[in-house]
Amino acid sequence: MSTSFSSLPIISLSSLSKASCDEAELLRLSAELDHVFSTTGFAYLTDLPLTYTHEDVFGICDEFFGPNGVSTEEKMKLAKRTFVPGNKNTYRGYFPPQQGSDNLKEGFELGTPSTLPSSSSPNPKFNLTEPNVFPSSQSFRTKCETLHTELQNLSTKLLSLLAVSLGKPSTFFENYLTNSLSTLRLLHYPPVPASRQQELICTPHTDSGILTLLHQDSTGGLEVLNSKNEWIPAPYVPGSVVVNIGDLMAKVSGGRWVATLHRVRAAKRNADQVKGRHSVPFFFEPGAECVVRSLDGEEVIYGKHVVEKMSGWVEFQDVIEEEESGLRGVPKAVEVY
Numbered sequence: 001m002s003t004s005f006s007s008l009p010i011i012s013l014s015s016l017s018k019a020s021c022d023e024a025e026l027l028r029l030s031a032e033l034d035h036v037f038s039t040t041g042f043a044y045l046t047d048l049p050l051t052y053t054h055e056d057v058f059g060i061c062d063e064f065f066g067p068n069g070v071s072t073e074e075k076m077k078l079a080k081r082t083f084v085p086g087n088k089n090t091y092r093g094y095f096p097p098q099q100g101s102d103n104l105k106e107g108f109e110l111g112t113p114s115t116l117p118s119s120s121s122p123n124p125k126f127n128l129t130e131p132n133v134f135p136s137s138q139s140f141r142t143k144c145e146t147l148h149t150e151l152q153n154l155s156t157k158l159l160s161l162l163a164v165s166l167g168k169p170s171t172f173f174e175n176y177l178t179n180s181l182s183t184l185r186l187l188h189y190p191p192v193p194a195s196r197q198q199e200l201i202c203t204p205h206t207d208s209g210i211l212t213l214l215h216q217d218s219t220g221g222l223e224v225l226n227s228k229n230e231w232i233p234a235p236y237v238p239g240s241v242v243v244n245i246g247d248l249m250a251k252v253s254g255g256r257w258v259a260t261l262h263r264v265r266a267a268k269r270n271a272d273q274v275k276g277r278h279s280v281p282f283f284f285e286p287g288a289e290c291v292v293r294s295l296d297g298e299e300v301i302y303g304k305h306v307v308e309k310m311s312g313w314v315e316f317q318d319v320i321e322e323e324e325s326g327l328r329g330v331p332k333a334v335e336v337y
């Protein structure tokens with residue numbers, strides 16, 4: 001159960017960067033993670049074992065979404081097939097703002113830089129293991145791939161700490177790593193007009209998967225729900241990423257950990273907020289064929305779980321057919337992990 005917290009706890013990961021890690025320190029860190037996931041479900045992680053800075057991350061966003069970034073024409077070449085029926089990519093790539101919905105964000109998504117063996121998709125409309133697509137800039141691609149690799153490594157370390165906190169061997173979640181479908185998502189919420197300040201730009205949701213690591217810019221607006229039904233602001237803490245667990249991991253833990261509701265409201269606008277908001281969630285995901293077992297014995301195939309989660313997404317709708325019959329409507333929802 002989520003508790004009546006009034007701010008998110010901060011956990012230092014400095015011990016993960018040390019050449020030789022003290023066993024007692026790792027046990028303490030594992031207990032700390034267990035505590036936050038059993039109470040708030042959310043925390044800030046600081047002293048990160050990452051080689052790039054917060055500025056580097058948002059520099060990447062600017063390279064894609066900024067005024068000198070990727071042109072609309074090039075973005076549409078990278079758009080998923082739902083948005084551009086002639087394109088090959090179904091699962092990775094660009095998604096444009098959804099006109100007509102209250103959720104005007106655009107995003108660019110990639111999976112692992114490694115080639116994944118193809119897997120029989122639970123739904124023929126999506127190829128979960130398809131290769132990434134990128135704009136022409138090689139340096140943009142390299143930076144995105146580095147970010148993905150480092151966040152995957154960090155997630156791997158967190159998973160072994162979480163395994164220990166459950167009284168299991170540190171390798172307990174190792175089967176999640178084979179052909180992992182983890183997704184790195186660059187997000188841009190365009191600035192909202194003054195009349196819409198404080199309105200929701202990302203509707204309340206829990207993340208559906210295992211573990212999320214979120215880089216957010218300093219715009220603010222992220223809020224997390226506590227047990228008293230109060231929305232607690234989670235502003236940017238310098239040098240941090242926000243970590244939270246998803247519905248599936250809450251289930252894996254037999255309900256010990258909590259997947260907490262969160263949302264984003266448009267921040268009060270000031271002169272330097274012409275860019276809108278950028279955030280970069282990394283969703284740690286097992287492989288499509290991974291059997292995710294809960295402590296209470298339930299099992300789900302991860303690929304099946306993903307496709308079920310997507311049933312509310314715009315990609316899931318038969319847009320091409322609807323377009324052909326002139327019926328294209330407002331999507332039910334945009335992607336939320």
Ligand SMILES: O=C(O)CCC(=O)C(=O)O
Pocket residue numbers: 187202207214216222262264278279281336337
């Ligand atoms: O943009 C944010 O800060 C949060 C995004 C988020 O919660 C999500 O994509 O699941």
Ligand SMILES: [Fe+2]
Pocket residue numbers: 205206207262337
């Ligand atoms: Fe989320």
